[in-house]
Amino acid sequence: MEATFAKEIAQYLVAGEVEKREVTKVTAELKPDLTVEEGYLVQQELVAMKLAEGRKIVGPKMGLTSQAKMQQMDVDEPIYGYVFDYMLIENGGKVSLSDLIHPKVEAEIAFVIGEDIEGPGITGAQVLAKTESVLPALEIIDSRYENFNFTLPDVVADNASTSRVVFGTTIKSPEQFELDLVGATLSINGEIKELGAGAAVLGHPANAIAMLANMLAKKGDKIRKGDVILSGALTGAVLLEEGDVVSGKFDGLGEVSFIVT
């Protein structure tokens, strides 16, 4: 695919994000035969556009890392995208529906990386050795596509539906935990809507970060010291509504919350 066409598709997706409106999936009209590899080319153009606007990358993220999420979205492999600085919401802060299209929330464990991690061949154990700390997080995904309806190449192009992130403020060393056994609940207005454990994420959340390092290596990239990385959802994603008080509680890792206005 020509770089100019990839850029055109990236502009189409960013317009949907900026104008807070759904767009028709890329594979419906613009490029029906879009491949996953081409989806990543579009994503690369989208990331370049944001960097050119002065946005900063907080870290890459993994998505669709659990069987539950893959089934929910009818796709069959994990993907990555990028979290930018303008997407961060402080713990206890507000997420405004008027800034977004049709946001959903999911509970995740985030890794703060202490040393560069360069694939291929990276394992979860190597990731843990290079992880400075872990944080609880709530990710707000907001696919730019109508009704969250997309194929795998579409969602890759759309920066893996990345939209907002609330990181917890309790910073813990990964050695204090068996992260696969960490349980989490996702509550809205005091009612548990979803629950899960770290093992939902490819058996162990560190495995998702290892997979990310190995995927990035295919484009000559790596995980960098200082990256803060979402490892994928422990829970299913729940649609947000105005007035929702959202809370993620993670065993030993703490609580993250926000309100929807």
Ligand code: 0L1
């Ligand atoms: O963070 C993620 O799991 C990305 C999900 C992309 C698919 C979706 O929009 O549900």
Ligand code: MG
């Ligand atoms: Mg996610």
